[in-house]
Amino acid sequence: MRVITASRPEWIGPFTGLEPAQFRTLVRLVSKRGGDGIADGRPGRQWALPLADRVLLVATYWRTNLTMRQIGPLFGVSHSAAHRVIDTVGPLLALAPVRKRRIDAVAIVDRTLVPTRDHRLATPSKNYRYSTNVQVAIDPETRLVIATGDPQPGSRNDCTAYRDSGIAEQLADRPIIADGGYQGNPEVVMPYRKPRDGSDLPHWKEHLNTVHRKVRARVEHVLSRIKNFKILRDYRRAASTLADTVSGIANLHNIILTA
Template sequence: MVQVITASRPEWIAPFTGLEPGQFRKLVRLVAKRGGDEIADGRPGRQWALPLADRVLLVATYWRTNLTMRQIGPLFGVSHSAAHRVIDTIGPLLALAPVRKRRVDAVAIVDGTLVPTRDHRLATPSKNYRYSSNVQVAIDAETRLVIATGDPQPGSRNDCTVYRDSGIAEHLADQPVMADGGYQGNPEVVMPYRRPRDGSDLPDWKEDLNATHRTIRARVEHVLSRMKNFKILRDYRRAASTLGDTVSGIANLHNILLTD
């Protein structure tokens, strides 16, 4: 089988991954450091048909394009089953590294997004009229880098519940957190002021604070939009158990794109 796409030709990297060659090399070094070069092809004594750089390129291309395994395999000169094993093995090694230390005054912004998911063991009918999973993403308000992602939850659950159940609340403990009005019941989260129950208008100073809050909170919506440039988050066909690693890996790619 002839290989069409290879990392040895830098002109193929940006069109299929969104990464510049320098950013891609940084990604390959990260995977190598995490043990990607030491993993064999599932059977003792048999090594991967593709070098590490091509395997990383395969995963990034798959996430970016959401091609099927039978489409992505021939592009890299491997069978669809080999492509599947590459994604299963390399994907988790691309995950976002935990933030070890943040400034005391650092503010996080959190929001949830619905990822259409075909595995109904996790996905449920949600407000987008599709079977979806609710994924929580938190960013640093100043740098706009993703600092944490939550474990995917059924899409029918409210953000206020998923925020607690997904584990992302623990990642953001003891730090100021901003979110929209859907996070009621989480007292540590800073939300916009709500209108009184009698329907009267808010005072001007509260309206001004709400306007500022919306402006800052929009940053996480922009991040979610950029993450969904990786089309796999628009129609997730793989097992739901792999969605968390995929979201975390795409968050890592987003951070590389933003900082380099």
């Protein structure tokens, strides 16, 4: 028996954070990207769930981080069927590529550590857990996520993860704001550091650092909202799927803000 279904809009908000209209926008996006391969009524063996319920299952899984043996019965399917739905629909929710924007449009970059149980990629990091380093870039005006990088080992410093994750190429030729951990990347605007002799910074540099902190705080707020999707607090799936998951959650965040 199916407990949660998209045909009852009152279930959508509590389990996904989306309004029903936003959820319908998401379903249309998945349908367009997936085409005949995921369409209802396609030739061959049919899906156990209609497309809207499959999208709801993925969004619910990301939001709640229930196990497959928990989320399967909620939708009236086996845990193996829930796995197949997430593997098929999850990548279709990914963030769209960065649109062409003004060359002077600023982006803010920061990293978030995602506790990850797959030790093939995760390493011990600052949070004393096996984690991955995920780079996220936002538009400071709209607070929309404009790019996410490929997850890197959690012990890797930000200046290296910024380059290796591919996010630097996505944001090429664009002013970047980041914290002091991104030294070695000349295109990144960072706060002024105190001189090595221990003397104080000039007043004008202190003022610019204050402005920099206030602007950069916007990416911290976005990261905290993204972490409302609890799967990013304890990632149990294969690390190779984390990039699609982060990108999909970033897309959900953008839909919540704009749709």
